[in-house]
Amino acid sequence: MSKTIVFCEHTGGQVRRASLEAIGAATGAGSEVVALLTGEGAAAAAATATGAAKAICLTGPAEYSADAVATAAAEVTKAEGANAFIAASTYRGKDLCPRVAAHLDVTPFADCVEFTAAGDSFHVKRPWLAGKALATLGSTGTIVATTRLNVFTPADGGAPAETAEHAITAEPKAVVTSIEAKAGAKLDVKEAPxxxxxxxxxxxxxxxxxxxxxxxxxxxxxxxxxxxxxxxxxxxxxxxxxxxxxxxxxxxxxxxxxxxxxxxxxxxxxxxxxxxxxxxxxxxxxxxxxxxxxxxxxxxxxxxxxxxxxxxxxx
Ligand SMILES: Cc1cc2nc3c(=O)[nH]c(=O)nc-3n(C[C@H](O)[C@H](O)[C@H](O)COP(=O)(O)OP(=O)(O)OC[C@H]3O[C@@H](n4cnc5c(N)ncnc54)[C@H](O)[C@@H]3O)c2cc1C
Structure with missing residues (x-):
């Protein structure tokens, strides 16, 4: 059975729907999922990563750093012997995945709309030529992919049975110091149903x-x-x-x-x-x-x- 690390973003103590869809993409293709969370509140949010068999919370600096988290995510992917690393195609997921792919020396597949089991790994489908064609892609190495939002159904299932920690040890090159919600912010066009x-x-x-x-x-x-x-x-x-x-x-x-x-x-x-x-x-x-x-x-x-x-x- 394949194993997939799914990077789970969370807010207000809950894993975001976009990340639950990414878990659904992997479980739908028959893969076991390990949810990877980082940041304040990760441990509490891990319990809401439904469909994941296990959760791993990154520990370390409070401020988010895509480069330091990518290093840790690649370490976790290797340590878990995972065949795939997936994140939702959000700003953070799109920022993280190419960095993880670089660490794993593979090509990232962006905005995937279908995952199918292929032996111990996956084939992914993603739009090509401005959406005029759908390409089916595989990799001889670890699959690193982002999932298009609102395409996959969040996985059924309970909370992860097991939670572990992994330390972020890489020195961050850039950190997010604050995120400010826009006044009167409306539903984002990418995420709305x-x-x-x-x-x-x-x-x-x-x-x-x-x-x-x-x-x-x-x-x-x-x-x-x-x-x-x-x-x-x-x-x-x-x-x-x-x-x-x-x-x-x-x-x-x-x-x-x-x-x-x-x-x-x-x-x-x-x-x-x-x-x-x-x-x-x-x-x-x-x-x-x-x-x-x-x-x-x-x-x-x-x-x-x-x-x-x-x-x-x-x-
Ligand atoms: C490199 C490049 C990148 C681009 N990227 C994008 C992009 O990301 N997104 C994008 O949208 N475009 C993009 N474009 C522009 C794109 O080519 C079109 O010019 C643009 O999408 C046209 O916008 P529109 O349909 O609003 O306007 P129009 O093409 O002018 O169409 C207006 C439509 O409204 C209809 N209409 C008029 N009055 C009424 C009415 N009263 N009731 C009902 N219908 C009416 C008309 O019949 C017409 O079909 C890009 C172009 C280039 C070259």
């Missing part, structure tokens, strides 16, 4: 409010944007979906007044269900949409928002 994105079809910045209203009606939706309107200064770059923005894979993606340029599709085409609203029936977005509404966003969105509110009120 529902994303409502708007594009240039919304005509002007003030009219974008109809997209915000629909997202608010869902209650668990984030707002996304095409690059065209980010470049116009209507929306912040943090909301941009696409090749030069964020890659999202929510359960539901609603594209409003977005043409569906290849660079936009690169960031959202693996979403669960895609709904496109566009007044041009030939818009390329309809080629990837599961449901398409041809019409004026200014008529359709308010009606959709009221319908979502009515359904939410009943549930």
């Amino acid at each position: 529902v994303v409502v994105s708007g594009g240039r079809g919304l005509q002007e910045a003030d009219k974008f409010q109809i997209v915000e209203d629909l997202a608010a009606a869902f209650g668990n939706a984030a707002v996304g944007a095409s690059r065209a309107i980010v470049d116009l200064g209507w929306r912040p770059h943090g909301e941009q979906v696409g090749q030069t923005g964020k890659t999202v894979s929510p359960q539901l993606y609603i594209a409003v007044g977005i043409s569906g340029a290849i660079q936009h599709l690169a960031g959202m085409r693996t979403s669960g269900t895609i709904v496109a609203i566009n007044k041009d029936a030939d818009a390329p977005i309809f080629k990837v949409a599961d449901y398409g509404i041809v019409g004026d966003a200014f008529e359709i969105l308010p009606a959709l928002t009221e319908a979502v509110k009515a359904i939410k009120a009943q549930s």
Whole structure:
């Protein structure tokens, strides 16, 4: 049976959902999982790493250092005889994995959407060519990979049966001294289960409010944007979906007044269900949409928002 180290981020004493999905990716491919946690509260959060057989908490400096944690993570991977090291494709996971891969002298696989057992290891599937193709990749060495958010189901199972410690001994080269939440911070477009994105079809910045209203009606939706309107200064770059923005894979993606340029599709085409609203029936977005509404966003969105509110009120 293969063994996988899964780097588990945690907040408020709980392992983050993105990391639980990474555990699910490994257990789903039949691997035994060792959860690796670091930072203040790691020991308490370890109990919430459901699906992992064992948890290892890194001990050492209080401040997070990607380079020092990567050294320790590679040490743990080798000491445990693991075939794989996986982290969620978050900022921290994307920062950590290439460093771990460098220590293990292997190539990291980013943003994977499928893991399948292959002997004592895995094959991974990841989007290529801006999402136009899916590549299946294997490695003769340890697999080091990040998992695309919202693709994998968190693993079932109980808390790890065993918890151990491993000391961070490498001298940190760079440390995170503080993390400040943005005032009025909203749900991140990468992590939300529902994303409502708007594009240039919304005509002007003030009219974008109809997209915000629909997202608010869902209650668990984030707002996304095409690059065209980010470049116009209507929306912040943090909301941009696409090749030069964020890659999202929510359960539901609603594209409003977005043409569906290849660079936009690169960031959202693996979403669960895609709904496109566009007044041009030939818009390329309809080629990837599961449901398409041809019409004026200014008529359709308010009606959709009221319908979502009515359904939410009943549930
Ligand atoms: C190197 C590079 C990287 C890029 N990276 C990204 C990226 O990360 N993300 C990204 O999004 N783009 C990216 N782009 C830009 C991309 O090529 C497109 O220009 C951009 O996605 C277009 O944005 P849009 O769909 O909002 O605008 P448009 O292409 O102008 O489309 C607007 C759409 O709105 C529709 N519409 C108009 N009025 C209404 C209405 N009342 N109701 C309903 N529909 C209406 C129109 O029919 C049209 O389809 C990149 C480009 C390059 C060259």
